[in-house]
Amino acid sequence: MYLVSRRDGAGDEAGWFPYVLMAPALITLVVVALVPFLYTAYLSLHEMQYARVGNWAGFANYARLLTNARFWHSVGISAAFIAVAVPLEFGLGLLGALVLNQGVRCRSIIVPVLFVPSMMAPIVVAILWKIMLAGSWGLLSYNLLERFGILTGLSIFASPALALLALILIDVWQWTPFVMLALFAGLQSLPLMPYRAAAVDGATPLQTFRRLTLPLLAPLMAVIVLLRLIDAFKIFDTIFLLTAGGPGQATESLSLFTYKTVFDFWDLGTATATAVVIWVMFFLFSNAFYQVVKRKLRAF
């Protein structure tokens, strides 16, 4: 109402009111997000004596980080994790959502069950999958795979070739149902009129999906993909609990690298530089993602 008045040029005295309404959220955001980030950036430009701020170091911490092979290795692990896990979660989630949307039987039972994996605490997920895939006694690895002569005499989490794939599988298991439910909710909320019109025009199911469903769902899809990308990039708990980054450094993600740099090595200079680099990477990525989605999918 105030905004309407302002447009009419008759309510200038109330122009501050929307900002008052937004102020609590903005102040909270600044205090809990921006201030710590700025302080981290400040620390990253200083020599750190364990947890104490030393002299101005310029970009020395960044130079040390960017020439650290282990940092780039962990970037590669995180990228590989995202590149495989997120498309799989999205593809399977979309497929599942389309099936659910067809009015399958027992949907009222299936939907609540689908919530379970994404509601589980990471420690529970780790224990569950350790029971499933542990070498020499895992429910799946020993009783199924090994007994049928597949993957004999090795441990999945201890195999440099399989450990990362196993962690991706766990992520897919945990988050595909979430993607499925979110997309299913989106499908349920789509307007019926365009579909009726398409049916009258004789559109095939594939044409309807390509020309109607995908464009209408695009904004929701973009948000889901972005959320999953961010979440997959942050993967830490299950890796920490199941492989601790091993064998060797085969599953050391960027989050785990940062954790070790802080809490094992107490190299806060490198750790704060890593945090800033991650932030910049995310900022650039999110911006690029936003622009692409906005232009190509006309979302947002």
Add this chain to the structure above:
Amino acid sequence: MTTREMTGRVMLGLLMSLTATAPAAAWSYKEAAKPYAGQSITVLDEITPLQETMKTLVPDFVKETGIKVDYQLLNHFEVISKGQADMLSGRGAYDAVMVHSPQMGIVLQADVIRPIDDLLANKTLTNPELDLKDVIQPAWDSVAKFRGKTYGLLDWNYNVVYWARNDVLSHPDEKAAFKKRYNYDLAPAKTLQQMRDIAEFFTRKKGEKLGGETLESDFYGVVLEGIKGGTTFWTLWNAFIKNFGGDIFDRDGKPTIDRPENVAGVKLWAELWKFAPPGQAEYSLIDVPTVMGNGIAAQTLAWSDFVLGIDQPGKSKYAGKFVYAGSPANAKSPRTRSAETEPSIIVISKQSKRAEPTYLFLQWMVDKTTQKRFFETSKGAGVPIRESTWKQPELQQSRFAGLYEAMRDTLAHGRAKPKAPKIFEIMDVMSGIVQEIALGKKTAEQGLKEGQEKVMAICSKCTL
């Protein structure tokens, strides 16, 4: 000498002895704590069953002294992330924090912990019957003393013991077959070479016989901690490499990762993996006792405080069927005997403004009376920090008497880790490399050469 003279001497002697004993008899925590009664101290310790038992005794100290103690117990990682961080940042939320020996390099270099020599010398504060000569060595000296200063009293004395299935090792059929194959008697391993033979001998497939019974699943000759991180490399270093006369630093603190003795130690350790469950590379120090408790392995090297949790009726169907010994020596070099131990102390933060009451509490924790009560309360389950504790009835008459003998043997040959500020970074690099050696991805020579290069990149003089 006249009767009068004699009476006089006797009286004088009595007077002197009374004078001499009077201050000792008068000393009490209550009196010593009077100036600090009502003050509050915050102490952070690690949570294990040992500390949980200690926590039940803390109210006695509070009642006696009037010093309020917030004795916080957090898991291992939180003790480091909260406690060590608190000291390193100079925040000072904790008056005292438990540190494992590898952390000492960091906290000493950062100069955030307070020496306690002045407090130990303070006759008002220190119990004259504290009897520090009774504290187990070399554990205490190696962890708490540095450049002539003492930084704490020995609080916890974690150690790795040899742990085996007595029911299979003492089975007549197995003994006979072992003697025939290896030409010596089957018994708990005293040497690493015997451990290897036992591991090879008992590695069997499902359907084969073990102790006269048909196996329903594969059985393994040995299980060791193998996960990246944890204490995998600590144990390899101290229970294998050092037994071969090797070490990862020389006397000047320079890395010596690829020396031939180290290669020999790593080779034997990696050879044991052939007889271990395929999942060993994911086994943590918690998984190892679980595997032993499940009965799928013949022997291991494990932390003794975890053994106490498994060898219990209701926890494992093999409870009471285990046998223990000190960490094995190297048959070819018995003089270089070494074992993995982790002596730990609670240090007083330099930021603490209540060092004296904190010291009183830490002293009380290691006091003979408290230690006696600790083992009475725990019904003989614990890890001694005093020599006198070995003689306590709760230990001698305990069904864990054999385990205590094993602990004692191990503790005689274990030392704290060197005070190296970058030790966790070194361990992280090395635990990944040795895991790859054990999994056959690298030879011991290749891996340790790579380790030498990587550790040299971290520090060329690694110890303080």
